[in-house]
Amino acid sequence: xxxxxxxxxxxxxxxxxxxxxxxxxxxxxxxxxxxxxxxxxxxxxxxxxxxxxxxxxxxxxxxxxxxxxxxxxxxxxxxxxxxxxxxxxxxxxxxxxxxxxxxxxxxxxxxxxxxxxxxxxxxxxxxxxxxxxxxxxxxxxxxxx
Amino acid sequence: xxxxxxxxxxxxxxxxxxxxxxxxxxxxxxxxxxxxxxxxxxxxxxxxxxxxxxxxxxxxxxxxxxxxxxxxxxxxxxxxxxxxxxxxxxxxxxxxxxxxxxxxxxxxxxxxxxxxxxxxxxxxxxxxxxxxxxxxxxxxxxxxx
DNA sequence: CTCCAAACGATAGCGATTCTCATCGCTGTG
DNA sequence: CACAGCGATGAGAATCGCTATCGTTTGGAG
Numbered sequence: 446x447x448x449x450x451x452x453x454x455x456x457x458x459x460x461x462x463x464x465x466x467x468x469x470x471x472x473x474x475x476x477x478x479x480x481x482x483x484x485x486x487x488x489x490x491x492x493x494x495x496x497x498x499x500x501x502x503x504x505x506x507x508x509x510x511x512x513x514x515x516x517x518x519x520x521x522x523x524x525x526x527x528x529x530x531x532x533x534x535x536x537x538x539x540x541x542x543x544x545x546x547x548x549x550x551x552x553x554x555x556x557x558x559x560x561x562x563x564x565x566x567x568x569x570x571x572x573x574x575x576x577x578x579x580x581x582x583x584x585x586x587x588x589x590x
Numbered sequence: 591x592x593x594x595x596x597x598x599x600x601x602x603x604x605x606x607x608x609x610x611x612x613x614x615x616x617x618x619x620x621x622x623x624x625x626x627x628x629x630x631x632x633x634x635x636x637x638x639x640x641x642x643x644x645x646x647x648x649x650x651x652x653x654x655x656x657x658x659x660x661x662x663x664x665x666x667x668x669x670x671x672x673x674x675x676x677x678x679x680x681x682x683x684x685x686x687x688x689x690x691x692x693x694x695x696x697x698x699x700x701x702x703x704x705x706x707x708x709x710x711x712x713x714x715x716x717x718x719x720x721x722x723x724x725x726x727x728x729x730x731x732x733x734x735x
Numbered sequence: 736c737t738c739c740a741a742a743c744g745a746t747a748g749c750g751a752t753t754c755t756c757a758t759c760g761c762t763g764t765g
Numbered sequence: 766c767a768c769a770g771c772g773a774t775g776a777g778a779a780t781c782g783c784t785a786t787c788g789t790t791t792g793g794a795g
Contacts, residue, residue: 462773463772467774468773504753505774560701564724572724579706646786649783738793742791748783748786758773760773765766
C-alpha cells in the first residue's frame with residue numbers, strides 16, 4: 446500500500462480533477478499531522494510554509510477530499526470543523542477531548558468498532574462513516590481527584 | 591421517576607435560579623420532541639406557539655441546562671448544535687444520520703456503551719460524556735442497492 | 736407595595752464557512 | 766511550441782450560527 450498522499454493525489458486525478466496547486470498543499474499538510482486540524486490551522490500552516498492558498502481553496506479542497514472519502518471531518522463540538530486523512534485499517538481512530546484543557550487525542554479500540562458495526566447493521570443502515578467523541582477530564586487535568 | 595420537565599424545572603430551582611419564562615419554554619419544547627433539535631428550531635418552535643423568547647435567551651437557557659446535565663448537546667457535523675434532554679438509564683441514546691436525506695434517528699446499544707467505558711478507562715480519562723454519530727445510507731435512501 | 740438582582744429580548748458583534756467573480760494556468764490540440 | 770478552453774484559484778463580500786452587550790422587565794423576599 447502506498448502512502449496516503451500518493452493515494453489521495455491519485456484519487457483526485459482519477460476523479461478527473463486537475464493539477465494540485467491548493468489541493469496538493471492541503472493533502473501535504475494533512476499528511477504531516479498526527480491528528481485532526483481545523484481549516485484555519487490548515488490555512489495558516491500552508492501559508493506559514495510560504496504557500497499562497499486562499500481560505501476558499503482550502504475549504505474547497507477539503508470538501509472535495511471529504512467527498513472522495515480521502516479525508517474525514519471531525520467535530521469535537523466547539524463549533525470548528527476539523528479534518529484528517531481517513532486511514533483505513535490500522536490507523537483508523539476516534540477522539541478523546543479533554544473538557545478542561547481542550548486537548549484532543551486519538552485512540553483506537555477494536556471492541557468499540559465491532560459494537561458500532563453491529564449496532565448499525567441492526568438498524569438497517571449501511572455504515573459509511575462514524576464519529577465517536579469522548580469527553581472528560583484527562584490525566585493531566587485531574588490533579589487532586 | 592417523575593417526568594423530565596418536572597425534574598428539569600426542579601433542578602433549575604435547586605440551583606438557585608429564578609422563574610421559568612424563557613427557560614420553562616425551552617424545557618417544555620424539548621420535552622415534546624422525539625430527538626435532538628437545533629437552537630434555531632427551538633427558537634422558532636417556541637415562537638410558533640406564541641412564545642416571546644429571544645434567541646439569546648434560548649442559548650442562555652440551553653447553556654444552563656447543559657451545565658446542569660439536564661440537556662445534552664449533540665453535534666452531527668453540519669455545523670449546527672442540537673440539543674435534547676438527557677435521559678438517564680433507559681433512554682440514553684446515540685444518533686444515526688442519513689447522509690442522503692439528512693434524517694437523524696436515535697438508537698441505543700448496550701454493548702457499545704460498555705466498549706466506550708472501557709476504552710476511556712484504558713486511556714486514563716474520566717468519562718464525562720460521549721457522542722457517537724454514525725453516518726450512512728438509511729433504509730429508505732438505499733432503494734436499488 | 737417596594738426594591739434588587741436575576742432574567743429577558745433585541746441587536747450589535749464575532750468568527751467560521753460559503754459564495755462570487757475576475758484571473759490564472761493545466762492540458763490537449765494544431 | 767503557441768493557443769484555446771475550462772477547471773482551479775485567491776481575495777473579499779456575504780451568510781450563518783452563536784455570543785456579548787445593554788437597557789428593561791419581573792420574580793420574590795421583606
